[in-house]
């Protein structure tokens with residue numbers, strides 16, 4: 230049975246005076262009987278006549294229709310009020326709003342009706358939704374954080390995120406909420422003082438590195454950072470605890486590795502220093518040995534020269550028959566002794582030369598000379614040797630040659646004589662030619678023969694000491710000691726020039742000597 234009083238049109242004047250928008254609904258079908266002008270504004274209508282007669286459901290979000298119908302039914306059944314509800318309003322201008330509705334039953338003009346008082350809560354609802362969203366965001370951030378996060382009010386933990394709870398559980402602490410935050414975080418007066426200050430003055434405590442304990446026997450290095458936040462309206466400290474034990478371990482490992490590396494470097498350096506010292510002493514030994522070798526060679530060569538000169542001189546006297554007539558066999562053998570003596574004397578001379586150059590005792594004495602005259606003189610000196618072998622020998626001075634050349638004449642003559650003698654020695658048929666040419670910077674002497682040539686792989690080897698190339702059958706057996714070219718190249722170096730071989734096998738050899746003109 231319908232409860233509430235029975236009213237006529239005078240009620241409407243009274244309702245219009247209320248500060249709260251109001252609406253009268255017919256209970257059996259929910260049609261709007263009357264709407265206060267502020268109520269019309271709420272719904273977005275310009276006048277209440279625009280909405281009177283329409284069903285209230287037109288202005289309520291579809292998903293809430295069931296609540297409207299249920300409450301009207303309750304009032305119809307005699308309930309003297311229904312619980313207030315917040316409805317989503319579908320305004321006539323298409324916008325939505327939120328309205329808090331409280332309804333009571335009454336009879337208006339003999340019709341069972343509901344009087345609903347409406348309070349616009351759109352702004353509050355929007356704010357609540359935004360707050361809810363930001364709370365959800367905060368929660369999801371805090372809950373998914375890999376850092377442990379503790380919220381404490383007046384030093385007592387009121388919230389621990391899952392990471393904090395899991396860390397604590399691992400170390401035997403099952404319930405963090407309710408514990409004092411100082412059981413875990415540094416309880417030194419400095420930190421406690423700063424935390425208190427944070428509660429009263431707000432702000433942020435910067436990151437500090439400290440030791441956090443979840444259990445008496447388990448402490449780990451951590452970085453902590455505290456901010457003041459509101460927790461259910463109360464000031465609270467939110468502390469982020471970042472476990473840095475892994476980073477610390479890695480740092481320690483790197484330090485250890487660095488120390489180890491340093492040790493290795495030190496050891497290597499010591500080893501190197503030892504090796505250097507050994508090398509230095511070996512070098513010294515070598516220099517001493519070299520000096521000993523040089524003085525031995527010099528002494529020995531001088532010692533050999535005197536008896537060799539006797540052998541050569543007396544064998545020559547015997548050979549010429551000055552000490553009495555020799556028979557044919559004796560003459561042949563004396564000739565061999567004499568030739569061998571001269572060869573040995575040559576070798577001793579070469580050894581002495583080389584030793585003098587190597588020990589830096591060879592002096593270079595330069596003076597001006599006429600290169601063409603000198604070349605002709607040298608060719609004439611060896612002409613008998615060449616012609617004895619049936620070889621043609623000549624000197625070809627090029628065109629536009631400089632008249633003068635400034636160098637050490639004796640050394641230059643020694644080099645060219647060696648090249649000419651080799652040309653004659655290794656050539657069986659054909660010719661040996663000494664040519665002269667020059668450009669702006671260099672004066673060039675070339676000795677070209679038609680001998681067997683030298684294979685390309687030995688072009689440098691033949692300039693080494695004691696190197697002799699005699700592998701080919703058609704090469705005459707060498708009668709030297711393999712020192713001539715080694716000395717010649719060293720002399721060329723001493724004169725600031727260069728000596729090299731251009732040779733084609735089976736065509737002949739061309740040795741070139743270049744001396745600087747400047």
Ligand code: ADP
Pocket residue numbers: 651652655656678680681682683691692696697698699707708709710711712713714715738
């Ligand atoms: P040696 O003539 O006393 O053996 P050298 O130092 O003068 O020593 O020459 C080294 C080697 O170079 C010789 O043994 C020879 O094989 C090669 N050689 C030098 N000159 C010629 C040349 N004109 N033709 C061919 N081979 C040569």
